[in-house]
Structure formats: structure tokens, C-alpha cells
Amino acid sequence: MKVFALQNLRDLVFLFAVNFIFSLSLFSQSKTEIIASGSYAVNLGITPQTRSNALKPYGFVYELLTRYPVEIKWVINSEKGKDGIDFRLKDEDFRAGSFVIPVSYLTEDVKNTIKNWEQRGMIGSYLSEDKPLPVFTNLSVAPKWTLDKQNGSIALAYFRAAGIPGSAHGGYSVKNWKTPGELGVCDDIFVMPHAEPKFDSHKNLYFWNRKFKGAIWAGCHAGSELENLYGAVSEEKNAPVIQLNFLSAGAAGARTTGLIPYYEHRYATPPYSHQHPADPVAQYLGRTDKAMINGSERILYPKKANVWRNGTKLIVIDPTAPDVPSLSNGAGGVIVYGNGFEDPKNGLVMYQVSHDFSGEAPENIAAIRVFFNWSFYAAEVKRKENIIRFQNEKGDKIFAARVGDDLAIMLNLDPILFDLDKAEIKPKEAEQLDHIAAYMLEYPELLIDIRSHTDSRADDAYNIKLSQSRVEVTKQYLVNMGVGEERISGRGYGETELVNDCRNGVPCSEGQHKQNRRSEFILSINCDLYTGKLKL
Known part of the structure; x- marks a missing residue:
């Protein structure tokens, strides 16, 4: 038993090392830019975190990208620790990522938009001098979300909290939402909370993620169910078999491929470990733990003989997961994401456990921020890769x-x-x-x-x-x-x-x-x- 435990520990160390190395390659995209005096920086690091100061900025960014031809600098310090400082303006610290609008885009209309959102609780400052800032990427397109017809209504609370209008996600009527088979090039992100996916109805996600760089977000047990779906691409003889294991390894159709079904494992055991503090998705303050302990799926495990793909980022894990190593060699993921099939030319995929993490407590705010961080990043990944x-x-x-x-x-x-x-x-x-x-x-x-x-x-x-x-x-x-x-x-x-x-x-x-x-x-x-x- 001691030998087995030692081997399991080695596997975990290797997994953490792979994630760390991958994160370094991701963060190498950051570069220092001189941001001109007069630019506007949104401060998302105010405590306590509220809907007004931490979620409304996403509504502000969405409006700017929708209404104006702007490029917004996403500023993230690649060397910071958890909840560390990205930069400082005089006596004001900016943490958890900052959206900076260069002065070149600050027309009177844009300035009035800033004032409107400040009245709704957003907090920011104008730069009084030129300043070098660590820019992770530019945001230049507004995401186009599409809600799943099955249970898309669960996600509506996230958009309302951020002040993002219904036009961003197909409105408030299920008749305007879509099934996976209806997705096309003009759909950026498919939001699938607590769905019951089946291969025949959901296999288009495999092709949509590859061809159109479509991004897939799955909540609760939709993620593990999705990973285990496989079948032939057509009814023709000798048609190839595919599996929707976007984030976990393994050959399509193999018994060991995919994740452990939600009904075969126990719940997670907070407190969790929050990793990769400079990853764009991890730009939130505090912890998400208490917001993510409801619903049928509270942790995701690769099957016993399987692992997460090397390109999968484990943003939040349970280091004391109760079913490691008995059912899985881990790690037990709470928030995981990456390019589909770890191909940088495919769209992003993310699994975020829990049935519903809406609410006004700081941990709920943190969980909702994860969703929007990933969304804006996913839209930019699609823009850069989608021909x-x-x-x-x-x-x-x-x-x-x-x-x-x-x-x-x-x-x-x-x-x-x-x-x-x-x-x-x-x-x-x-x-x-x-x-x-x-x-x-x-x-x-x-x-x-x-x-x-x-x-x-x-x-x-x-x-x-x-x-x-x-x-x-x-x-x-x-x-x-x-x-x-x-x-x-x-x-x-x-x-x-x-x-x-x-x-x-x-x-x-x-x-x-x-x-x-x-x-x-x-x-x-x-x-x-x-x-x-x-x-x-």
C-alpha cells in the first residue's frame, strides 16, 4: 500500500509539473507596453468584491466592444502570486486583472459610457502619466454567447449580475436558444449548465470546436457526461469513431477514456487549491469554494487509467479529494479548461462544477468572474484562430x-x-x-x-x-x-x-x-x- 501511495504521489507531482510548464508557455504571451497618460484603468481588485465593483466591469467591457471600435488591454502581472498586485497607480493597487482603455479610444461618447458604469458601481482611474504595464492580450471582439435549450436559464443570473444585455446571449426566451446541432460560425460560446448530453444530439460540438473554434462551457455534471460520449461520425460502414473527451486523454471509444461518471464518486472536500494566479481565467479575488459545493457534480476525476490532457489547465483542484487514489489517480478538478483536444487551433473548453453559483457573496462573485474571464478570453482566441x-x-x-x-x-x-x-x-x-x-x-x-x-x-x-x-x-x-x-x-x-x-x-x-x-x-x-x- 505504501508503494502504491508513493507511485500516486509521483503521478501528482508530475501532473503539477506539466501544468506549471504549460502555464509558463501561456504567460510568455504577456509583454510590457507603455500605456499613455490619460488612459483609463478599471480596478477589479476592490474588497470586498461585489456585483458592482467586480462584475459590472464585464458589462462595461461588453458594451465598449459592442458599440465602439476599441481594443482593450487586459493587464495581468505574470509574476504575481494569488491575489497579488498587477500594478499600482499612486496609492491605488490594481489586482485580479485590469481592463485598460488606451487614451486613443477615449472619445466623449466612451468617456460618457465610463461615467454611466461608474454610477453603477464600477471603479477606475485615469493614468496621470505614461506607465509601463504587463499586457496579457488585447480584447477586440464582444463574445456572442448561445444558451443551451436544455437548461440555459441557469446562467441568466450571471449575465444579469454583470449588466450584460439579453442580446448578448439570445435573450430570455428558450425559443431563441440553440441545441448543439444548430451552432455555426457566428456562435462564439455555447453555455451548457447541467445538461444531459447524448452523442447523437451533441456530436456537432466536436466539429464546431475544431472548424469554427467554438468555445464550450459546461456546468455541473454536463462536463463529465460530455467527456464520455463517443460513437461513429456517420452510419456508413467503417465510419471513424470520435469521442468528446476535449480535456481528458485517451483513445476514442476505449473503456479507460473519459471521466468518472458523477454518480460513481463522492463529493469534494474543501478547502481547495487555487492555482495559476496569473492565468487569465484565474483573475478573481479570494476563493470560489463555498459557491461550488452544490449540485450533482462537485468534482471531476479522470478515469483510473486516464489523466487530464497535458494542455488542460487545472485552475482549482481538491488536493484532498476523497476518491484519490482509490477510484482515480487525480487530480480532482473543480475548475478546468483548455483548448479542445489540446490543439491551440481549436476553441476553448471549460468545466466548472456545481449546479448554480449565482449569488452576492464574495465566493459567488469569484465563481462568476471565472465564467466571464474565460468567456472574453475564449472570444479572443476564436478571433485569432478562426479563418x-x-x-x-x-x-x-x-x-x-x-x-x-x-x-x-x-x-x-x-x-x-x-x-x-x-x-x-x-x-x-x-x-x-x-x-x-x-x-x-x-x-x-x-x-x-x-x-x-x-x-x-x-x-x-x-x-x-x-x-x-x-x-x-x-x-x-x-x-x-x-x-x-x-x-x-x-x-x-x-x-x-x-x-x-x-x-x-x-x-x-x-x-x-x-x-x-x-x-x-x-x-x-x-x-x-x-x-x-x-x-x-
């Missing part, structure tokens, strides 16, 4: 791109530049815009956001106006070429987003300044038109 294929109306040409790509770069066009202190379309630039207009006309699902920039010469306020004038003349040119005005948005950023170090007072050549006088054409899609069905 969307468009077919023109004649059906004879296909165009592939990602949301957030620059259409001019995708078409291999020369940069569209402007002369100093001018907002006029030159003949060469007109030729480039003709190509952009032609693609917009061929692919009616495409939408673009024009982002115009100046160099640092002249007054800052003047450059904002100049860049806005460039947006307007560019937009008007495309409209004159037949592109619908409703398909084009845009804004001038002045000298706030230079591509080199040619800031105020820095001597630079004309060629260096010219690089900054540019326009970008950022892609998105109209999901009311896009179907993803191509005539191949």
Missing part, C-alpha cells in the same frame, strides 16, 4: 480571412498613405481603394472599420481632426464606388498609435513619418448574411 471563408455571389471565387484582419494587407495592397497635412485621395491610393471596393461588392457579408492615423507633427488635437477627415474622404470614396454606407465604420486616431518611435520631439526622417500616415481596413462579418455554406 472565415467567403464565396462571392457568382460562386466562383473564395476569400478567406479572420475577423480583425486588415483587408488591405489580405489583398497584398501597398499601404494607403496620405501626404503631410492632407486628406486627399491620390491616384495611387484611389487604385488601392478600387480593389477594396471590388471585394466589398463581391462579398456582401464583409464589413470594415476604417482606422486612419497621422504622424506626430502638428498639434495632437489637430491630428485627431485631420485623421478623422481622412476617414471621411476614404469612406465617401468607397460609398461612391457602390459600397453600402451601413457596411463601413471608422474613426481617426491621430498620432496615438504610431508604428515607430517618432513621437513628439523625436527627430525622424520623412520616410519614418510617412509610415505613420496610414489607413487600416479592419474586417468583421455580418452574421445575418453569412452562412458559411460554400459551393465547392
Whole structure:
């Protein structure tokens, strides 16, 4: 028995080591950026944590990403411990991750939006000077949640607590929610609390996670049930067998693959161990333990001869799980997530035990924050990995791109530049815009956001106006070429987003300044038109 226990201990040490190494590769994405004076930082580290100061910021971020062409910096100190400091502004500590809106996006409308959310309890500060901050990633798209028709109503309380509107998740009527078989490219996240998944009804999740980078969130025993589903992809003879073991290892259809069913193991035994404090999903204060001890599934175990995939992050585990090592070699997971089948090109999947963790206590707030942290991160992962294929109306040409790509770069066009202190379309630039207009006309699902920039010469306020004038003349040119005005948005950023170090007072050549006088054409899609069905 002692020999067995020692071997089990070695297995746990190995599992922790794998998770630690994986977390290092994840955190290597963080980089220090100089955030300009006047930017706005949301403080999510206020204690005690409440719906107002810790959940409403997610509603604020959702509104910004929905209404305005912004990129929000998600600031996380990769070297901090649990509940450690991300950065400090004067005497104010920022913990548990911070959302920072660069000054370049702070129009009067955005500032008014900030005021509205501050009145609802959000807390933040404007930077009084340029400051280096550890940026984990940029958030540039609002998640599109889809609630499961079975029990999606359980999750409604989370959205209400954050102030996120019904339009974000299909509304409050089950008729607007979906089954797994109905999911497509315009669905980002499938929310499946306490479902009873079956292979025939849920096998599309396997393909949706891979093809469209769809993210899957499962609560209560939906996670373990999902992991154990397997079957043939079709009724054809010798059709391949697949299994929905997104986060646990093993060959499809093998008896040892998957997780132990919820009805075959005992409950967890808090207090839990909270790991990976610099992981984006782990940006919450305090503990989630008391909020996650209800429902039929309170802990997740790999089967005895199985393990979690190397790419699965164990955010919260039970280090004293009662069924380790008797039923499973562990670790017993309470909150686990990763890319489906540990492929970075697949969408994210997360299992969060407990039937319902809504409530106003700090532990409930922490559990809900986990859900939204993962959601916003999952949407950004999809944006970066999801290649969307468009077919023109004649059906004879296909165009592939990602949301957030620059259409001019995708078409291999020369940069569209402007002369100093001018907002006029030159003949060469007109030729480039003709190509952009032609693609917009061929692919009616495409939408673009024009982002115009100046160099640092002249007054800052003047450059904002100049860049806005460039947006307007560019937009008007495309409209004159037949592109619908409703398909084009845009804004001038002045000298706030230079591509080199040619800031105020820095001597630079004309060629260096010219690089900054540019326009970008950022892609998105109209999901009311896009179907993803191509005539191949």
C-alpha cells in the first residue's frame, strides 16, 4: 500500500509539473507596453468584491466592444502570486486583472459610457502619466454567447449580475436558444449548465470546436457526461469513431477514456487549491469554494487509467479529494479548461462544477468572474484562430480571412498613405481603394472599420481632426464606388498609435513619418448574411 501511495504521489507531482510548464508557455504571451497618460484603468481588485465593483466591469467591457471600435488591454502581472498586485497607480493597487482603455479610444461618447458604469458601481482611474504595464492580450471582439435549450436559464443570473444585455446571449426566451446541432460560425460560446448530453444530439460540438473554434462551457455534471460520449461520425460502414473527451486523454471509444461518471464518486472536500494566479481565467479575488459545493457534480476525476490532457489547465483542484487514489489517480478538478483536444487551433473548453453559483457573496462573485474571464478570453482566441471563408455571389471565387484582419494587407495592397497635412485621395491610393471596393461588392457579408492615423507633427488635437477627415474622404470614396454606407465604420486616431518611435520631439526622417500616415481596413462579418455554406 505504501508503494502504491508513493507511485500516486509521483503521478501528482508530475501532473503539477506539466501544468506549471504549460502555464509558463501561456504567460510568455504577456509583454510590457507603455500605456499613455490619460488612459483609463478599471480596478477589479476592490474588497470586498461585489456585483458592482467586480462584475459590472464585464458589462462595461461588453458594451465598449459592442458599440465602439476599441481594443482593450487586459493587464495581468505574470509574476504575481494569488491575489497579488498587477500594478499600482499612486496609492491605488490594481489586482485580479485590469481592463485598460488606451487614451486613443477615449472619445466623449466612451468617456460618457465610463461615467454611466461608474454610477453603477464600477471603479477606475485615469493614468496621470505614461506607465509601463504587463499586457496579457488585447480584447477586440464582444463574445456572442448561445444558451443551451436544455437548461440555459441557469446562467441568466450571471449575465444579469454583470449588466450584460439579453442580446448578448439570445435573450430570455428558450425559443431563441440553440441545441448543439444548430451552432455555426457566428456562435462564439455555447453555455451548457447541467445538461444531459447524448452523442447523437451533441456530436456537432466536436466539429464546431475544431472548424469554427467554438468555445464550450459546461456546468455541473454536463462536463463529465460530455467527456464520455463517443460513437461513429456517420452510419456508413467503417465510419471513424470520435469521442468528446476535449480535456481528458485517451483513445476514442476505449473503456479507460473519459471521466468518472458523477454518480460513481463522492463529493469534494474543501478547502481547495487555487492555482495559476496569473492565468487569465484565474483573475478573481479570494476563493470560489463555498459557491461550488452544490449540485450533482462537485468534482471531476479522470478515469483510473486516464489523466487530464497535458494542455488542460487545472485552475482549482481538491488536493484532498476523497476518491484519490482509490477510484482515480487525480487530480480532482473543480475548475478546468483548455483548448479542445489540446490543439491551440481549436476553441476553448471549460468545466466548472456545481449546479448554480449565482449569488452576492464574495465566493459567488469569484465563481462568476471565472465564467466571464474565460468567456472574453475564449472570444479572443476564436478571433485569432478562426479563418472565415467567403464565396462571392457568382460562386466562383473564395476569400478567406479572420475577423480583425486588415483587408488591405489580405489583398497584398501597398499601404494607403496620405501626404503631410492632407486628406486627399491620390491616384495611387484611389487604385488601392478600387480593389477594396471590388471585394466589398463581391462579398456582401464583409464589413470594415476604417482606422486612419497621422504622424506626430502638428498639434495632437489637430491630428485627431485631420485623421478623422481622412476617414471621411476614404469612406465617401468607397460609398461612391457602390459600397453600402451601413457596411463601413471608422474613426481617426491621430498620432496615438504610431508604428515607430517618432513621437513628439523625436527627430525622424520623412520616410519614418510617412509610415505613420496610414489607413487600416479592419474586417468583421455580418452574421445575418453569412452562412458559411460554400459551393465547392
